[in-house]
Amino acid sequence: MSADDRVTAPDPRAARLSALRDVLATQDLDALLVSSLASVRWLTGFSGSSGLVVATARELVLLTDFRYATQVEEEVGTAARVVIVPQSLWSGLWDALGGMLTVQRIGFESMHLMHRDFQRLLEQGGRWQWRPTTELVETLRERKDAMEVAAIRRAIGMAERALDAVLAALAPGLTETQVAGALEQALRNEGSDGFPFPSIVASGERSALPHARAGSRRLQLGDFVLLDFGAIADGYCSDITRTVVLGRASEEQRAVYEIVREANARASAAVRPGMRGMDADAVAREYIHDRGFGEAFGHSLGHGIGLEVHEGPRLAKTADGVLPPGAVVTIEPGIYRAGWGGIRIEDDVLLTEDGPVVLTGYRRDLLEIA
Numbered sequence: 251m252s253a254d255d256r257v258t259a260p261d262p263r264a265a266r267l268s269a270l271r272d273v274l275a276t277q278d279l280d281a282l283l284v285s286s287l288a289s290v291r292w293l294t295g296f297s298g299s300s301g302l303v304v305a306t307a308r309e310l311v312l313l314t315d316f317r318y319a320t321q322v323e324e325e326v327g328t329a330a331r332v333v334i335v336p337q338s339l340w341s342g343l344w345d346a347l348g349g350m351l352t353v354q355r356i357g358f359e360s361m362h363l364m365h366r367d368f369q370r371l372l373e374q375g376g377r378w379q380w381r382p383t384t385e386l387v388e389t390l391r392e393r394k395d396a397m398e399v400a401a402i403r404r405a406i407g408m409a410e411r412a413l414d415a416v417l418a419a420l421a422p423g424l425t426e427t428q429v430a431g432a433l434e435q436a437l438r439n440e441g442s443d444g445f446p447f448p449s450i451v452a453s454g455e456r457s458a459l460p461h462a463r464a465g466s467r468r469l470q471l472g473d474f475v476l477l478d479f480g481a482i483a484d485g486y487c488s489d490i491t492r493t494v495v496l497g498r499a500s501e502e503q504r505a506v507y508e509i510v511r512e513a514n515a516r517a518s519a520a521v522r523p524g525m526r527g528m529d530a531d532a533v534a535r536e537y538i539h540d541r542g543f544g545e546a547f548g549h550s551l552g553h554g555i556g557l558e559v560h561e562g563p564r565l566a567k568t569a570d571g572v573l574p575p576g577a578v579v580t581i582e583p584g585i586y587r588a589g590w591g592g593i594r595i596e597d598d599v600l601l602t603e604d605g606p607v608v609l610t611g612y613r614r615d616l617l618e619i620a
């Protein structure tokens with residue numbers, strides 16, 4: 251995209267605000283106080299670590315502090331009325347709300363408000379009616395627009411090129427931490443803004459721990475090496491897992507790997523908007539169960555990705571929510587056997603009305619790293 255395209259393309263923030271206004275109307279709210287920084291960013295473009303937004307039917311107000319005066323001007327432009335607050339964001343909030351004469355009922359985000367801040371609302375904001383809300387903006391964020399999908403694609407490209415670099419250097423004797431360091435260095439070299447989560451590198455029997463971090467174990471020939479990591483591009487995350495074998499794979503490693511690969515392929519091909527998260531989960535889970543490894547797939551199939559690496563919608567046994575078009579979700583079945591090792595293959599999939607589009611392209615056949 252050239253600079254000219256950026257100027258002439260419609261600003262996606264206008265559509266986001268309009269969608270939020272529809273939600274406020276249905277919820278019978280005059281305003282929403284947004285304290286989730288990811289949602290602040292989604293609505294305004296502001297990526298700083300200190301911000302509060304008030305959204306009403308008439309305006310969008312962003313409060314931040316003086317450290318961000320320059321940044322906020324560049325990122326937000328005219329998308330919101332920016333108030334630079336000299337001290338606490340909360341003192342600025344009372345001033346801003348005081349000028350909004352028609353605002354009475356204000357929603358706050360119950361998942362994103364610390365208890366001491368909630369007390370402030372009650373003590374200092376007693377002239378307004380405060381209503382708890384859950385996931386109003388998060389639900390809107392599940393549907394990605396073209397610019398968001400493009401950013402996720404860039405984050406995937408960074409992750410896949412970093413994986414290439416790291417697999418080329420994988421060798422017996424390296425510790426998992428060293429491999430994770432090389433991976434994160436490669437992600438930085440590719441331009442990643444940081445890491446959505448501490449990269450997981452788990453080898454040998456440790457690969458059976460689905461949430462292992464990288465540790466001091468040294469890689470050995472014959473190990474499964476599971477790498478689960480992501481990149482961040484313009485705030486948007488990718489999340490990918492590949493499991494490889496160092497040296498030659500055993501027949502048993504091949505056979506179990508093949509079950510996970512097939513479960514991943516089936517779920518990636520079946521997942522659709524309109525489907526419930528639990529039905530997508532069942533595609534992979536039943537396949538793994540039928541091959542005798544039902545107990546060994548102990549986590550859910552996947553989750554949405556976007557400005558946060560774990561967001562809606564959920565693809566899990568208990569997820570009865572319907573998957574919306576435009577969501578980008580992970581498909582990450584696994585089999586974990588204590589003392590033997592574990593395999594997970596994770597891809598990022600865009601849900602469209604025409605079917606799933608698998609955005610991750612990295613090969614999924616069992617790689618034996620010589």
Ligand code: ZN
Binds near residue numbers: 478489490
């Ligand atoms: Zn992952």
Ligand code: ZN
Binds near residue numbers: 489553580582596
């Ligand atoms: Zn994931």
